[in-house]
Amino acid sequence: MAFDYDSELRYLDPSFRASLGIRSGDHVLDVGCGSGRTTRDAARIAAEGRVVGVDVSQARIEEARELAAADGLRNVVFEVADAQTHPFRDAEFDLVMSRFGTMFFTDPMAAFTNLARSTTTGGRLVMTVWQERAVNEWAGPLIDAILGDSAEAPADDSAFSLADRESTRSLLESAGFGDVGFSDVSRPVWYGADVDAAFDAVLQLRGPQEVLGRFTGAALHRAMGRLRTQLAAHATPEGVLFGSRAWIVVARRR
Template structure:
């Protein structure tokens, strides 16, 4: 892959490597996990039949395909070659001919000038090395008065799944948390930071709508345990044999506590962020 901004080099290596491989292998599980957020997210896009849409961090392409059913044309962009391959195959299997997929770093990619009516992203814009530069590039790609609609996690404190999983596998360690203002899943959790970044990038004042829905990890504890063990696998493999056994048991116990009629679920919260490019 060419055209990677230096601040995104580590992210590109991870997403076009082991991180992307994990999410490619668990495409359906992630889609199911955040499925409750999709209806309000799609409604917020307000895609019209004539719309041209850019899906940023499209991953395995679910949001791209949903947008394509509503739009004239959709382009999905991601760093992961494996996930893009899945996205292409699934779009073809569903007979969608108005979709294209591109491997690129949107922080530096030539996205065109005033090309898109909508820029959308489901959990794909929290990892930029230079978020102002990335969002400025996305603002340039929007048509005047075009709309960007993002689905992002709220803060760590609002997402019990994250703290529960890390607590279960800590085994006496003081695990380092991702910085609140650096690349990571909760980088856009603070509304004030979101407003600052997006207005600095050329957007009008964004609107944030909070949505709270449970996230889903599997129909039973065994399924959830396999999935979450991989999700936090790096933290478990650092331990010795006794520590790994303790972490595995603690994680299973926590998942059992969250098993209900709909499977294993945890409280969670996201923002639906809507930002417009001001008219010229």
């Protein structure tokens, strides 16, 4: 079963939705749309416009298409596409939005330049990105607990590639955006109703998978035990919650 990002991000979503400012006639692009929850939400508001969701995962896009059809949405389409290189039409979109889908570009300058090209003059870019690893409990303390006495940090820090405000501002301005602003969002991520559910969910995530892959035999068993202990320490009546910090980045096409 695929990891349920919509459930994980349930406490972060309201701030993201409030920042979008979608209008009924907008043409919208959702970058890294996954199974399309954010895309479908946008399509309901942009009822007289058009919404396009793109993702590199064929399986996620197929799921998104099925869910949109079940909802009876006729103004939304989903495409398997890499937003970094996809030939969108010039000035095609009034809004480019992304919920944690823009941190993984192999060439961020090329990607945001492509997105700027496809955005109308004065059009908006709104994206949610993670702040640095150290202020995110799901990435810092959780991974540290699995590692135990091992001092070696995870090799993949791509999830935090847009964490630094000044470098991200410079990137977006060089790509063709202006009026770049950052809003701090501090809300928990949700991993499951109880420790067992959270344990199964976390094992599907790339970060924990990477560090657990360093262990074998008894050492792996102990690492799994440390993971379960850490999850138990974050169990609440609302589920297993870990603190998170993100930026909502808003910019306009110059």
